[in-house]
Amino acid sequence: xxGVFRIEAGSCGRGFYMRDPSLHxxxxxxxxxxxxxxxxxxxxxxCLEEGAMESIADIEERxxxxxxxxxxxxxxxxxxxxxxxxxxxVKSIADxxxxxxxDAHPDFFEQVQDEVSFGKFVYRICQLSHVPQVFLLGITPGxxxxxxxxxxxGKSGIEEYYPxxxxxxxxxxxxxxxxxxxxxxxxxxxxxxxxxVQLVRSYASHYKRxxxxxxxxxxxxxxxxxxxxxxxxxxxxxxxxxxxxxxDDVVRLLKEVGSxxxxxxxxxxxxxxxxxxxxxxxxxxxxxxxxxxxxQVMT
Ligand SMILES: [Mn+2]
Numbered sequence: 001x002x003g004v005f006r007i008e009a010g011s012c013g014r015g016f017y018m019r020d021p022s023l024h025x026x027x028x029x030x031x032x033x034x035x036x037x038x039x040x041x042x043x044x045x046x047c048l049e050e051g052a053m054e055s056i057a058d059i060e061e062r063x064x065x066x067x068x069x070x071x072x073x074x075x076x077x078x079x080x081x082x083x084x085x086x087x088x089x090v091k092s093i094a095d096x097x098x099x100x101x102x103d104a105h106p107d108f109f110e111q112v113q114d115e116v117s118f119g120k121f122v123y124r125i126c127q128l129s130h131v132p133q134v135f136l137l138g139i140t141p142g143x144x145x146x147x148x149x150x151x152x153x154g155k156s157g158i159e160e161y162y163p164x165x166x167x168x169x170x171x172x173x174x175x176x177x178x179x180x181x182x183x184x185x186x187x188x189x190x191x192x193x194x195x196x197v198q199l200v201r202s203y204a205s206h207y208k209r210x211x212x213x214x215x216x217x218x219x220x221x222x223x224x225x226x227x228x229x230x231x232x233x234x235x236x237x238x239x240x241x242x243x244x245x246x247x248d249d250v251v252r253l254l255k256e257v258g259s260x261x262x263x264x265x266x267x268x269x270x271x272x273x274x275x276x277x278x279x280x281x282x283x284x285x286x287x288x289x290x291x292x293x294x295x296q297v298m299t
Pocket of ligand 1: 080103104105228230231
């Protein structure tokens with residue numbers, strides 16, 4: 001059996017926490033589908049403003065992740081702003097696990113304090129001792145650029161990007177597969193600067209193209225899969241560097257991984273009720289397709 005969870009949609013919080021409309025839309029959709037979904041409490045359903053960070057110690061002290069330890073699980077998470085919840089889900093799997101991140105973004109900014117946020121949690125996952133290897137699939141070259149640089153405000157107050165000497169994203173346990181080549185990116189997008197292209201290209205030995213991903217190269221142990229729906233080209237979120245895969249690409253990838261490895265846990269995020277506008281139902285259907293395939297390959 002696969003345990004299916006969603007985050008509890010509670011009432012309004014205080015401070016920088018607020019009600020998350022995506023959770024309510026998701027709950028309603030799943031109810032109409034007749035899905036029996038268990039609730040994962042998250043500080044009474046409170047959620048963060050965009051860009052805010054949650055303290056790891058605070059979350060771990062107050063939340064109970066024991067339901068995730070009983071069986072393979074899928075968590076239907078909320079908007080990509082809450083993708084960092086994945087860190088806690090991965091942590092709740094005690095055995096050796098390979099982390100597979102299917103996303104347009106690597107979510108790999110370095111983090112120094114005891115906090116996690118949506119753009120930085122993969123860095124944290126890489127530090128977990130039971131997760132020796134991490135596979136990033138479907139990353140766009142533009143979002144990789146962000147992880148190769150540090151942002152600082154210049155004299156004029158405008159943000160400047162400086163290349164990192166040794167980007168932490170490139171380490172022994174990391175395997176990266178881009179959704180398109182740097183050439184394709186350069187030809188398709190016209191507003192990036194030559195030095196952006198040059199910087200990403202200079203690290204070419206550290207990544208491959210997604211069609212070079214061979215599922216047999218995954219370590220033999222269990223995998224954990226996290227999917228941000230923004231990896232799909234049709235799934236508009238308004239973030240930078242939107243995804244380049246099709247829904248079929250994602251389905252194929254999940255079937256491939258599921259046929260060769262045991263999937264111990266998974267989560268899906270990216271549905272954002274505020275950002276989807278009139279396409280809300282379409283995006284919920286796409287999420288459901290991904291969920292249903294995942295459940296099939298996990299059963
Ligand atoms: Mn993303």
